[in-house]
Amino acid sequence: xxxxxxxxxxxxxxxxxxxxxxxxxxxxxxxxxxxxxxxxxxxxxxxxxxxxxxxxxxxxxxxxxxxxxxxxxxxxxxxxxxxxxxxxxxxxxxxxxxxxxxxxxxxxxxxxxxxxxxxxxxxxxxxxxxxxxxxxxxxxxxxxxxxxxxxxxxxxxxxxxxxxxxxxxxxxxxxxxxxxxxxxxxxxxxxxxxxxxxxxxxxxxxxxxxxxxxxxxxxxxxxxxxxxxxxxxxxxxxxxxxxxxxxxxxxxxxxxxxxxxxxxxxxxxxxxxxxxxxxxxxxxxxxxxxxxxxxxxxxxxxxxxxxxxxxxxxxxxxxxxxxxxxx
Amino acid sequence: xxxxxxxxxxxxxxxxxxxxxxxxxxxxxxxxxxxxxxxxxxxxxxxxxxxxxxxxxxxxxxxxxxxxxxxxxxxxxxxxxx
Numbered sequence: 001x002x003x004x005x006x007x008x009x010x011x012x013x014x015x016x017x018x019x020x021x022x023x024x025x026x027x028x029x030x031x032x033x034x035x036x037x038x039x040x041x042x043x044x045x046x047x048x049x050x051x052x053x054x055x056x057x058x059x060x061x062x063x064x065x066x067x068x069x070x071x072x073x074x075x076x077x078x079x080x081x082x083x084x085x086x087x088x089x090x091x092x093x094x095x096x097x098x099x100x101x102x103x104x105x106x107x108x109x110x111x112x113x114x115x116x117x118x119x120x121x122x123x124x125x126x127x128x129x130x131x132x133x134x135x136x137x138x139x140x141x142x143x144x145x146x147x148x149x150x151x152x153x154x155x156x157x158x159x160x161x162x163x164x165x166x167x168x169x170x171x172x173x174x175x176x177x178x179x180x181x182x183x184x185x186x187x188x189x190x191x192x193x194x195x196x197x198x199x200x201x202x203x204x205x206x207x208x209x210x211x212x213x214x215x216x217x218x219x220x221x222x223x224x225x226x227x228x229x230x231x232x233x234x235x236x237x238x239x240x241x242x243x244x245x246x247x248x249x250x251x252x253x254x255x256x257x258x259x260x261x262x263x264x265x266x267x268x269x270x271x272x273x274x275x276x277x278x279x280x281x282x283x284x285x286x287x288x289x290x291x292x293x294x295x296x297x298x299x300x301x302x303x304x305x306x307x308x309x310x311x312x313x314x315x316x317x318x319x320x321x322x323x324x325x326x327x
Numbered sequence: 328x329x330x331x332x333x334x335x336x337x338x339x340x341x342x343x344x345x346x347x348x349x350x351x352x353x354x355x356x357x358x359x360x361x362x363x364x365x366x367x368x369x370x371x372x373x374x375x376x377x378x379x380x381x382x383x384x385x386x387x388x389x390x391x392x393x394x395x396x397x398x399x400x401x402x403x404x405x406x407x408x409x
Contacts, residue, residue: 061386069377071368078389081381085360117362118336245331252330272331279331288330 010125011088013097014201015110017151018132019141020103023161027132027193027200028100036197041094043083045102058083062102064109067116071257072286076113081120088123096201097124104147107131107154108264108285114206115287128203131155131185132193135174136165142177149232152178153264153309155185156205163189182309183234184265208280208291232264235315236307241326242273243304248325252288255321260286262313268306269293273327281306337365337378337398345401349380352406359384365398380406 018024031040042057063079080099087097099110107129114126131151141148152158158178163171175187188199204210248270256263267282281290296302308318337345342363349361362381369375376397383389394405 063387063389065389065391067364067366067379067381067391069366069368069373071370071373072366076381078381078383079386081362082358082360082383082385082389085362085383086358116364118339118342118364119362121336122339249331256330281330290331 008125010123011091011095011097012125012127012201012204013099013114014127014203015099015101015107015129016132016200017101017105017107017129017154018103018159018161019134019138019145019148019151021137022103022132022134023159023190023193024100024103024132027130027159027161028098030193031098031197031201034197038096038201039094040096040098041087042098042100043080043087044100045105058087060099062105073260074112074116074286075109076116077109080110080113081117084120084124096127098201106147106150108150111154111284112287115284115289125204126206127201128156128205129154130157130159130200132159132161133174133178135160135163135171135189137162138174143231149181149311150264152181152185153232153311155182156203157200158182158185158187159193159195159200160187160189161193162191164191181232181234183236184267184307184309206282208282208289208293232309232311233313234307234309235313235318237268237304237319237322239304239323239326240301241304242271242302243325244327245272245274248272251321251325255318256283256286256288259310263308263310265310266306266308268304270304270306271296271302337363341399345378345380345398345406348403348406349382352409353382354384355382356384359388363398380409 016024016028028042043060044057045060045062060079060083063077064075065078067074067076101107101110111126114120114124160175178187188195263285265284270279272279275292276295278293278296279290280293281288283289345363346361355361360383364379366377366379367375374395378394378396378398378401380392381389392409394401
């Protein structure tokens with residue numbers, strides 16, 4: 001049995017995304033029909049409410065609206081606020097929630113809905129974003145479809161599906177391309193979305209305690225990054241030293257205010273000069289969530305490690321701005 | 328607004344009170360939901376805090392109302408005036 005229940009009794013929520021025909025429905029059906037011991041409520045882009053083998057499946061309408069003021073520009077999903085509110089009144093009927101988006105959906109508003117709403121944060125825990133990628137056909141969209149790029153950029157797990165239709169060389173090239181866009185995601189290869197359920201649920205990817213459990217190589221600079229300046233890339237920063245809190249706060253605030261729409265996700269651990277505790281953070285667009293973590297160990301290097309995933313990221317500007325915050 | 332300090336959350340007691348008032352002020356079907364959120368801003372000309380009520384009544388029926396005050400300061404009269 002896969003245990004997906006989050007800490008503190010929060011209900012874990014998995015966001016399942018992927019371009020048209022990538023295999024979302026196939027994976028969803030596997031998750032719903034396999035004997036894993038979890039009762040999963042599904043919010044999908046279909047009308048109606050029906051039960052499949054005692055599962056709860058609710059239709060959503062992907063209604064997006066903005067929550068803006070002078071400082072924050074944030075897009076959330078009104079239908080999710082409604083459906084999740086209603087679903088939580090039937091809390092005894094499920095252990096896990098899965099939100100399936102349409103093939104053309106931007107995952108950002110789904111994630112931001114969880115970050116924005118206090119009540120949701122008290123009852124639900126965003127477990128992770130799983131993106132299905134059609135290994136054979138994604139190359140037709142990956143260069144020019146913002147939706148396709150953003151689905152990859154937001155992912156914690158990428159299921160490279162239909163690998164039986166592509167050659168090993170094609171798969172390696174595609175995996176390299178995806179890794180340059182999102183170094184933080186785990187990539188699993190699959191045929192007919194057949195992979196163990198614990199690869200896609202129980203990730204706890206948005207848990208601040210696990211911010212640093214990044215993939216190997218996350219911080220390594222890709223020599224080809226500059227060739228994709230207009231596209232989606234990851235920028236990792238790894239610097240020793242302590243940070244001036246005021247300068248960092250000012251820099252980050254300005255960065256998110258001006259570049260927030262282009263920054264899909266960020267996360268990291270920081271060494272602030274005025275505290276003995278590590279500071280962990282993550283963010284989605286302009287929404288930032290951070291807190292002090294455990295104390296630095298006496299023999300531990302006070303190292304700042306962070307990663308940005310976004311569009312049109314300027315590695316030199318990001319690293320220069322961050323470096324200027326060091327004391 | 329400091330990013331390095333935890334985001335200010337609405338006191339759950341205050342949030343429950345505001346949701347209760349919202350349910351009395353507006354007609355929300357049983358399958359609908361009310362979300363109360365507080366936005367913070369330090370830019371000149373912006374209210375430092377505003378409280379936003381998101382009324383999600385049904386498919387395609389989501390609306391927002393704002394009170395330009397912190398959530399703890401919002402009164403029932405503020406909602407009636409919306």
